[in-house]
Amino acid sequence: MSFARRYIERNISQELFIPEPLASDLSMVVVIPACCEPDLLHTIDSLSGCTPPMGSVEVLVLLNEAEDCSVEVRRQNDRSLADLVAWKSRNPQALFNLYPLRPRPFPKKHAGAGLARKTGMDEAIRRFQQVDHPAGILVSLDADTLVEPNYLVEIEQCFASDERPIGATIQFKHRLAEIADERHRAGMRLYETYLHYYKQALAFTGFPHAIYTVGSAFAVRADAYVKQGGMSKRQAGEDFYFLHKLTQLGTVAEINSTCVYPSARLSDRVPFGTGPALQKWVNGDDRLLQTYRFQSFLDLKDFLKLLPHLYKTVVDRADLEKLPVSDAVRLFLFEDRFPESLAEIKRNSSSFKTFEKRFYQYFNAFKILKFQNFSHPRFYAFQDLEEAFCQLKEANGRGCKVELALCYD
Numbered sequence: 001m002s003f004a005r006r007y008i009e010r011n012i013s014q015e016l017f018i019p020e021p022l023a024s025d026l027s028m029v030v031v032i033p034a035c036c037e038p039d040l041l042h043t044i045d046s047l048s049g050c051t052p053p054m055g056s057v058e059v060l061v062l063l064n065e066a067e068d069c070s071v072e073v074r075r076q077n078d079r080s081l082a083d084l085v086a087w088k089s090r091n092p093q094a095l096f097n098l099y100p101l102r103p104r105p106f107p108k109k110h111a112g113a114g115l116a117r118k119t120g121m122d123e124a125i126r127r128f129q130q131v132d133h134p135a136g137i138l139v140s141l142d143a144d145t146l147v148e149p150n151y152l153v154e155i156e157q158c159f160a161s162d163e164r165p166i167g168a169t170i171q172f173k174h175r176l177a178e179i180a181d182e183r184h185r186a187g188m189r190l191y192e193t194y195l196h197y198y199k200q201a202l203a204f205t206g207f208p209h210a211i212y213t214v215g216s217a218f219a220v221r222a223d224a225y226v227k228q229g230g231m232s233k234r235q236a237g238e239d240f241y242f243l244h245k246l247t248q249l250g251t252v253a254e255i256n257s258t259c260v261y262p263s264a265r266l267s268d269r270v271p272f273g274t275g276p277a278l279q280k281w282v283n284g285d286d287r288l289l290q291t292y293r294f295q296s297f298l299d300l301k302d303f304l305k306l307l308p309h310l311y312k313t314v315v316d317r318a319d320l321e322k323l324p325v326s327d328a329v330r331l332f333l334f335e336d337r338f339p340e341s342l343a344e345i346k347r348n349s350s351s352f353k354t355f356e357k358r359f360y361q362y363f364n365a366f367k368i369l370k371f372q373n374f375s376h377p378r379f380y381a382f383q384d385l386e387e388a389f390c391q392l393k394e395a396n397g398r399g400c401k402v403e404l405a406l407c408y409d
Contacts, residue, residue, distance in 0.1 A: 002129055002132045003129070003132065003134040003222070003223050003226060004125050004126075004128065004129040004134075004222065004223075004226045005129065007125065007226040007230065008122075008125065008126060008129060011122065011229070011230055012122045012125075012126070014103055014119055014122065014123070016123075016126065017060075017099070017101045017103070017123050018060075018099050018101075018123065018126075018127065021130075022056075022058070022097075022127055022130060022131065023056035023097075024131055025055045025056050026055065026056045026057075026058060026127060026128065026131055026133065026136065027053065027054065027055025027056060027057070027133075027136060027137060027156065028053060028055060028056075028057045028058075028136065028137045028139060028152065028155070028156065029057070029058045029059075029060060029124035029127055029128070029136065029137070029138055029139065030047065030057065030058070030059045030060070030096070030139040030141055031060050031062065031117065031120035031121050031123075031124055031138060031139065031140055031141065032059065032060065032061045032062065032120070032141050032142065032143050033062045033064060033113055033116035033117050033120060033142070033143065034061050034062065034063050034064070034077075034080060034116075034143035035063070035064050035065055035073065035077070035116065035143075036065075036072070036073040036076040036077065037076070037080060037143040037144065038076060038079075038080075039143075039144065040061070040080050040083065040084070040143045041083055041084075041087060042146065043141070043142075043143055043144065043145055043146065044059070044061075044084070044087055044098065046145075046146040046147050047059060047096065047141075047147060047151075047152075048091065048094050048095065048096075049149055050095065050147065050149055050150070050151050050152045050153075051149055051150055051152065051153050052095040052152070052153075053152045053153050053155075053156040054156060055156070056096075056097070057095060057096035057097070057152060058096055058097045058098075058099060058124075058127065059096045059097070059098050059099070060099050060101055060120050060123055060124060061080075061084055061098070061099070061100050061101065061120075061143070062101050062103070062116050062117075062119055062120035062123075063077045063080055063081055063100060063101065063102045064077075064103060064105075064106060064111070064115070064116040064119070065077055065105050065106070065111070066105060066106050066107075066108050066111030066112075067105040067106065067107060067108055067111070068108050069105065069111075077102070080100075081100050081102055084098065084100035085100060088100075095152075101119075101120065101123065103119055110233050112233075112234070113215065113238060114231065114232050114233045114234040114237075114238030115233045117140060117215065117231050117238055117239075118230060118231035118232070118233055118238070121138050121140070121225065121230065121231050122230060122231075124136075124138050124222070125138070125222055125225060125226060125230075128222040133222065134221070134222055134223035134226075135159070135221055135222065135223065136221070136222040137155060137156070137159055137219050137220070137221060137222070138219060138220050138221075138222060138225055139155060139218075139219045140215055140216065140217075140218050140219065140220075140239070141216055141260070142215060142216035142262060144216075144262060144263035145216040145217075145260050145261060145262045145263065146175070146260070146261040147258070147259075147260050147261070148258045148259050148260075150257070150258045151170075151258045151260070154255055154257045154258040155168065155170070155219050155255065155258075158219075158253055158255050159219070159221065161253075163251055163253060164251070165221075165250065165251040165252060165253035166220065166221045166223075166224035166246065166249055166250040166251060166252065167218065167219065167220040167221065167224060167243065167246045167247075167250075167251075167252040167253070168218065168219050168220075168252060168253040168254065168255050169211055169212045169213075169214070169217055169218050169243070169252065169253075169254050169255065170217040170218060170219070170255045170258065170259070170260055171217070171254075171255065171256045171258065171259045171260070172212070172214050172216065172217040172259065172260050172261070172262060173192075173259055173260075173261055174188050174192055174261070174262050174263070174264040175261050175262070175263055175264055176188055176189065176264060178263070178264065179264055181282070183281070183282055184264070184278065184281075184282050185264075187277075187278045187281035187282060187288055188264040188278060190281070190288040190289065190385060191277050191278060191281075191288055193385060193386075193389065194288070194291055194385060195212065195214070196389075197291060197385065197388060197389045197392065198291070198292070199211065199212050200392060200396075201292075201294065201297040201388075201392050202297070202365070202368065204297055204301065204392060204395060204396060205297050205300040205301040205304055205368075206301055206304045206305065207300075207304065207360070207365075207368065208360060209244065209247035209248075209252075209360065209364070209365060211243060211244070211247060211252050211254070212254070213239045213240040213243045213244065214239060214262070215238065215239035216260055216262045217260045217262075218239065218243060220246060224246060224249055224250065227249060228242070228245055228246050228249060229245075240365075241366075244364060244365040244366065247365075248360075248361055248364070264278070287382075288385070289384060289385055290382040290383060290384060290385060291382065291383060291384075291385045291388050292372045292376055292380070292382070292383070292388070293376070293380040293381065293382065293383040293388065294383060294388045294391040294392055294395075295380060296328065296371075296372060296375055296376070296379075296380050297392070298395075299325065299326040299328060299329050300329065300368065300371070302324065302325060302326070302329075303323075303325045303326075303329050304363075306323065306324070306325070307355075307356060307359060308352070310342060310359075311346070311349075311352050311355045311356075314343075315338075315339050315342055315343075316339050317334065317339050319339070320333055320334055320338070320339065326379070327379060328371075328374075328375040328378070328379035328380065329371070331379075332371050332374050332375065335374075336367075341362050342359075345358045345359055345362060
């Protein structure tokens with residue numbers, strides 16, 4: 001049985017979008033969800049300017065809309081479809097085959113970035129299935145994002161490296177220079193700095209799966225996408241859930257030799273994420289100035305250091321009082337029924353290596369985020385973002401200078 005046949009039979013209900021045959025050397029499919037995107041061709045032109053990789057490339061643009069969308073959204077998608085068809089006609093020698101896809105309007109309950117990205121990626125899986133290419137690369141990009149000329153070749157080289165990753169995140173920098181409004185620009189700096197702070201603080205704790213989760217800046221092997229169960233249909237945060245689940249399967253590399261440049265626009269299309277956070281900031285909400293207190297990550301670090309002890313020791317609910325952890329961590333573990341979960345993990349672990357792997361399947365990125373939201377502000381007051389990042393850098397021995405929006409080290 002080919003690598004994706006069962007996944008396709010069980011998980012894909014959309015009709016086949018692309019009946020045309022594909023190149024036998026297809027190695028990469030770039031998937032771009034697009035909903036009411038007047039500047040979509042800027043992204044296509046950016047991709048067209050890339051250095052060609054070794055294998056063939058396809059670009060799937062998933063023009064999507066909710067069944068209850070406005071007339072303007074539908075009309076813009078109509079214009080985008082016409083623009084893409086015209087672009088393809090004008091550029092017959094482009095380095096990629098461009099396919100505009102237009103599914104039926106999505107049900108209101110599920111319409112959003114998650115279902116659009118999933119629909120496009122599922123179609124990419126069907127393409128790779130035709131040539132039985134489990135090592136094919138699915139690249140996730142957004143319709144408002146520009147790329148560097150070496151974008152495609154660096155992704156290709158990463159997946160061909162000796163590390164053999166099953167996925168990769170890509171360096172990102174929002175296009176701050178395009179923002180005229182100073183408060184908007186300041187908000188984007190803060191939001192991007194928060195993304196770097198949270199990822200680096202997570203790594204500081206010793207958590208082995210600290211990654212960036214930006215929908216316009218990742219790629220995944222086709223067989224890993226299938227094994228993980230495909231993209232989530234969530235209306236927002238689909239990138240966070242998909243990528244953190246992917247880390248349970250193997251190595252997710254970090255590509256810093258190229259960069260993507262998402263727009264820093266405001267948006268209210270999704271319930272959370274960059275656009276809504278910026279919109280709230282511009283409207284006067286100052287919460288972007290604050291973040292999870294660095295002490296909470298220090299406390300998590302102390303807890304994660306206990307893994308060898310936890311492997312060797314029976315821990316019941318009474319024993320939680322004896323663990324050398326903070327009150328916030330202790331109460332969270334108690335309410336999360338940690339002793340029961342720990343016992344189950346140990347029953348199914350024949351070695352510390354197996355125990356450690358199973359432990360982090362339980363105490364994963366979702367659990368850590370749950371801890372942060374449980375403990376703030378109950379145990380920790382939210383902290384000034386620059387102050388928290390300064391403490392993190394000092395703890396890592398790098399000095400406390402923080403340049404907001406330029407924290408890429």
